[in-house]
Amino acid sequence: MIAGARGRSGLAIVFIGLLAASPLFVSDFFLSAILTKTLWLGIVAASLIFLSGYGNMISLAQTGLYGVAGFVLGNVVAADGGLKVAWDPWVGVILGLVVATVVGLVFGAVASRSEGIYFLMLTLAFGILLFYFWGQVTQLSGFGGINSIQAPGIVSKPRTDPDNLFYICLVVSVAVYALIRYIVRTPFGIALQGIRDEPTRMRALGYNVALHRTLAFGLGAFLAGISGILSVWWNTRIDPGSVGLGRTIDVLVIAIIGGIFWIEGGWLGAFVFTAIDTYSRNIDWLGPRFNTLIGVIFLVIVLVSPGGLIGIWESARGLARRRSGAGAGLPPGAPAERSG
Amino acid sequence: MAVAARTAESAEPILRLRGVGRRFGGLEAVRDVDLDVRPGERRAILGPNGAGKTTLFNVVAGEFPPTSGTIELFNHDVTFMPARMRVGLGLTRTYQTSRLFLGLSVEDNLYLALVGVEGGHLRPVRLPGRDGTLRSQAREIAERIRLQDQLGAPVRNLSHGEQRQLEVGMALAGEPRLMMLDEPAAGLSRAERVQLTEMLLGLEREITLILIEHDMDVALTVAEYVTMMHDGAVIVEGTPAEIRANQLVHDLYLGRGHYERR
Amino acid sequence: MEQHGSRQQGRWRLWVLVGVLVLALAALAAACGGDDEAAPETAPAETEAPAETEAPAETEAPAETTEGDGAPIKLGILSDCEGAFGAFYEVDIGGAHMPMIARGATPAGANPTDGLENLPAPGGHPIEIVGYGCADDTPEKAIEETRRLIEQLGAEIMIGPLSGDEGIAVANYAKEHPEVTILNGTSGAQDTTLKVQAPNFFRFNSDGAQWNAGLGDYAYNVLGWRTAAAISDDYSFAYTSAAGFIAEFCAVGGQIPNENRIWPPLNETDYSSYAAQLAEIWDEVDGVFLGVGGAGAIPLLKAMEETIGPIDPQKVVGNLFYGDPVIVQELGDRAVGIASADSMWPDSTDPKATAWLETWDATWPDLAGFAGSVFAYNYNSAAEAMLQALEAVGGDLSDGHAAFREALAGVVLDAPFGQISLDANRQAIQDNFVRILTAEGPVTVWKIPQVAQDFGGTFTAETPPPDRTNPTCEPRELPWAGKAEVITAPEEVLGG
C-alpha cells in the first residue's frame, strides 16, 4: 500500500484542479514549455518509478522505449523524414503504442531473468541499441530525426495554441496515474510487489516470476510509449538525441529527484527538472553551467532524502504524525531497514 | 525395530526419495538419501548445523534439482519439476530465515500465498467477489497464527516472532497436503514456542508435516517419527523415544547440545 | 530502537534540507538582484535583466512596438555550448556581436556572453539582446532553446543555430512561427534552405556542400587522385559536406563508390574501428576526404595514425574543420600539409579582410586568432545583414516583418572575404576557397567565385537529400570545374 494514500489523494485532487485551471493564469510559454512538458515527461518517469518501485526493475530502457513509440508514429504519419507513409495520425498512435509494448515485452523477456546491476546494464544496452538503431537506419530516421510530424486535429497547433495539448497531457497523466494506482492493487500488481520483495518465495508459491516481470516490463513500455507519443506531438519532431543517453540520465534524475518510491514523484521531478532546465539558462552568471546546477540539486536531494522530494514530504508528515503518537509508514519499495 | 514397525503402516508414501544427492562443487551437502513420508505423518528432521537438512528441503521443494536420485511427490516424479509447479500438487514450505514480502501488509502476504495456489496470478483487474473470498480466507489464516490484529501492518514493522508466525501462515494457505517447515521456532520466545507447538499439534490430519527443528521440545513433542541427518546422509530413523535413547544421536547431537541460531 | 534512529535521522535531514533550500533561494535572489543593479548603471539601452524581460513584452502588443516610439527590437542568439561544437560557443556569440560593436556597442566583459552595452538603435529602436541560447547539437535542445528565446524571452529576431540538424529543425520551427524572423547562425545542412524553404529563415552562409567547392577539382587535378574514400559524421551537415566533395570529385571524373564512404556517428570518441575500415582500403585509394568535424577531428586523425601509420598529407583533404583555427590549434603538426576548403580567406591582403581580423583580435583578446573561423565569420555575417536590413527599413517590424524581410532578401554584403548575396531560397551565394595548412598557417591557393547551393543543377528541391549513398558518383557539368582563380600556385606551397 502506498503510505499516506488518503491524504495524498486529497492533495492530488486539489492539485489537478489547480492545473486544470492554469491556462487561465499562466503564460502560454509556461503552459507549454513547463507544464505540458512536465506532464509528458512525468509519464515516462512514472513508468520508471512503477518498474523500480513496484518491481525492483530499474530500467534504463524507458527512454529508448518511449522513442520506439515516437519514431513509429513519426514514420507512419505525414512527416518530413522517415518512411512518409502518411497514414491517419490515430493509426500512428496505436501502432506506436503496440510496437513499443511488443519491443518492451521482448526486452523484458530477455532481461527478466537478471536482477540488480545486471538488469541495469542490460536495459542500458537496450537503450543504447535503440539510440543507434534510429540514428543509423537512415530510412527510418537518421541522426537528424523526423521533422514536422503530423498530429491529430484535436492536438491543434501545440506551439501557437498550447491549451489543447496541455489538457490532453493532463487527462492522460491523470489516467496513467490512476491506472498505475489501480494495477498495483490487483493480483497482478500485488504479486509484482511480492516479486520485488522475495522472488524466491514467489516461485515457491507457484508464480512464474520471469513471465510476471516480462509483462510488467511490457506495461512499463506501454506507459513510456504514451509519453513518447505526447512528446512527439509536443515537439512536432523526434530525433535520436531525444532518446540518447543524456535523456536517459535526465529521466533517471527526474525519478530520483521526485521520489523513486512514489508514482507522483515522476511528475514532481519532471516539474522541478523542467523548471530548472529552462530558467537556470536565464541566470547570466551561471552561463552554460546549468547542468552542473541540476547535478548539485540532484546530489543534495539524494544525500538529504533517498526518497526524493516526496520522501521529504513524507518525512515531514511522519514527524508530525509521530508527534501525535502514530507510527510512520515507509514507502512500498524503500530499502528494507531490517534491524539486526 | 522401528523400521519394521513403520512398514507395517500400509498407506502409500506421499513423498518418496530414492538415492537423492546434491553437490555444491566439491561439497556433497546431501548424499544418497532414501526417505518415505506417509500421509498425515508428523516427521521431524534433525541434525547438527550443516547436516544438509535445508538443502534436502530445497531439493524437495524444487528450488534446485538434486544432482542424483529421484523424488516422487503424490506419485508424480517431480525430480526436475520447477518449484512453481509443485505448489499445485499441494506442497508448501517455510524458510529458515523468513522470506516475507516486507513492503506488503500481513493480509497481502497471505493473499499472495492464496492466489499462488488458487491461480489468476496475472489478473490485472480487481474482482470484488473473488478477491473478497480470498481475503476472508487470508484473515482466517491470520487468526490461526494470531496476527488478526496486524492485518494492515506492513510486514517490515512486525516483530521477529510475528514474522516467524507469518512465515508458518504462508505455508498454511491454500489447503496444503504437505507442509515443510524449516526451523519455525528459531528465535521465538518461550511463550511463542508453546503457542507454535499448540498450533502445530492442532493441525488437521489431512496435512502431512515435515519439520526441521533444533528445539527438541518443539520437535519431539510434535513429531511422531524422526529422521536424523549428519554430513548429508540419514544416519538414524525412529520414534522420539528411540531417538532419545540412541547413543549415536547423543554423541553427535543431543549430548553436546545444539547451536541456537536465528 | 530502529524507530528512534530513523526519527533522529529524519529530523536531521529535514534541517539540512531547509538550510540548503534557503541558501539556494538566497543565491538565486542575489544573482537576479545583482543583474538588476548592474544593468541600469552601465547600460541605459538594456534596462532589463533577461530574467525579467517578460513584463515589458506583455504590456506591448507587437504592432505597437514598431511605431517609432523607440520600442526595442528583441534579439535572441542561439549557439551550442555543449556537444561536439561546444568549444565554439564564445566565438559564435562574439561573431554576432561584431557588427553591433562596429556600430558603437561596447562589450560588457572579456567574454562575448558577458553581453553588450550601448546597443545600436536602427530607426530609433534600440536592439535588446534578450538572451543567449545554449544547445548541444541535438535538434531537440535547439528547439527548446529557440522556444525559450522566442516564446519566453520574447525575441522577435533570432540568430542561430550552429549545427546542421539543428538548422533543419529551427527552419521548420520558423515555418510554424511566421511572426519571427530567423537568421541562420552557421549551420550548413543543405535541406535547411533547399528543401524546407521557410519564408522567414535566412542563411547568409554557404551550406556544407558549397564549403567544399573546389576541393574535388583540386584533389583530382592537383593531387592527381582517381579513386577516393570519404569518412564523415553520420548526420545531415556532414552528409551535405561530403556531398559537395563527392559531387565535384565525381563530376570531374573521380570515383568514390558507396563502400568507400564511412559514417561514424556524431559525438563518437573512439574512431579506431572506423580507422581500421579505412586502413583496409588504404592501398586501393589515392586519398581520403575527412568530414568528421568538431570534437571528432583530433581523435580521428590520431586513430588513423595508430592504424595506418604516419599520414601523407597529400593523401588527405578535409572539410572546413581542417582549416578552422579553433581546431587547427589543437591539431598541431598533424594537420600541416592538408588541404581544406570553406568560405574563409584569412591570408587575404584585402583591407576589409585585414580590418576584420585585426578588429576581432582587438575586441576579443581572449579569442585572438579565431576571426579566421567560419563560426565567427558566419554569425558576424548574419548579424551584419540583420542590421543593414533594419537600418534600411528604420527598424520597422510591422506587418509581420514584411518590409524587414524584403530588405533582408535584398541585402548584398560586402563581407571581409568577398560578396554575399541570397538566392531565391534565401540561401547565400558566396566565394569559396581551397587552402593548404602550413606550419605558418593556412595558405589560400584557389578561389571559386560566387558558389551557389545548387552546384549547377546537381542539387534541387527534388533530388534526394544528401545521405550515406547520395549523391551517386557520376560525371556532371559543374560551372566552376577547371575555372578556379589561382591565388597562390599549389605547387609552390606543396613544394616548400
Ligand SMILES: Nc1ncnc2c1ncn2[C@@H]1O[C@H](COP(=O)(O)OP(=O)(O)OP(=O)(O)O)[C@@H](O)[C@H]1O
Ligand atoms: N546454495 C549453496 N551453495 C553452496 N553450498 C551450500 C548451499 N546451500 C548449502 N550449502 C552447504 O551445504 C551444507 C549443508 O547446508 P544446509 O543449509 O543444508 O545445512 P542445514 O542442515 O540446514 O544446517 P543448519 O542447521 O545450519 O540450517 C553446508 O555446508 C552449506 O554450507
Ligand SMILES: [Mg+2]
Ligand atoms: Mg538449515
